[in-house]
Amino acid sequence: MAAPSKVGPAISTEVYLNNQTDQDFSTFDKKDWYGSGNQPLNVPAHQTRYFQHLADSNVGSSIGGTVFVIKQNIKWVVAWRNGVNEVNKVYTEITTDSPINWDNINVQLKKATNSAAASNLGFKSSLEIDPTSVKPNLDAKLEEA
Template sequence: MNAPSKVGPPISTEVYLNNRTDQDFGRLDKIDWCGTSKPPVNVPSQQTRYFMQLADSFLGCSEGGLVFVVNQDIKWVVAWSNTLDDNKVYTEITKKETIEWDKIKEKLEKSTSNVEVTDEGYKSTVDIDPYSVKPNVNAKLEDAPAA
């Protein structure tokens, strides 16, 4: 059985950023590859922030990424792609000095609609409806369980 097809071009992507850590985090960087957004500048501890990225109706896509500083040198990366093809998400937790958006975009294109990563003492879980034209991106960062 084939996967369901989309009913039309992407309209928007609603992004929910859920901070389940004891650290407030602030936005370090953002990118809108396709579409426009105004994400929050911070996500307080134990709270969720929401924003919408409007799709570019000419190109038919809503794609973007965010980087938050979690604990001085730890960065939480969240990226999404809402296109005429399958919707995808990508996440990583890193101490890299520079976020290379070209590499993040390449990894996003090879990703799926549900990604989970544990690194640097944190666990990131991100998902998106793979076929919706107005999907929610649910991104959660929490303390990683002790090994």
């Protein structure tokens, strides 16, 4: 049975960043395709930080991404797609890329589902988002592999 379709445009995406590692990490980059939000500058070890990414009022979508430096040049990518009349999607990766390839992340995000996982460079990332809510929680967790 197919998931129920969304009703109305996105309102916001509620992003929860759960750092289960022994490393403090800080903001490296962000991308707002549609909408905007004030992401935290850092996420201390073993803590969770929250921010709200408000949907673009003209398009009715909250589509964006954030990247944190874990340590040295290792980066954690968290991206979401909360768009009008489509299932909510998430994408994650752990990378050493610099700069971040936002075009590739956007391509991957369009093909994604409402959950994602990645394991690389000694870290494991998992993301989940409610597939049909117009104001979903995005639960993003990073832990040591």
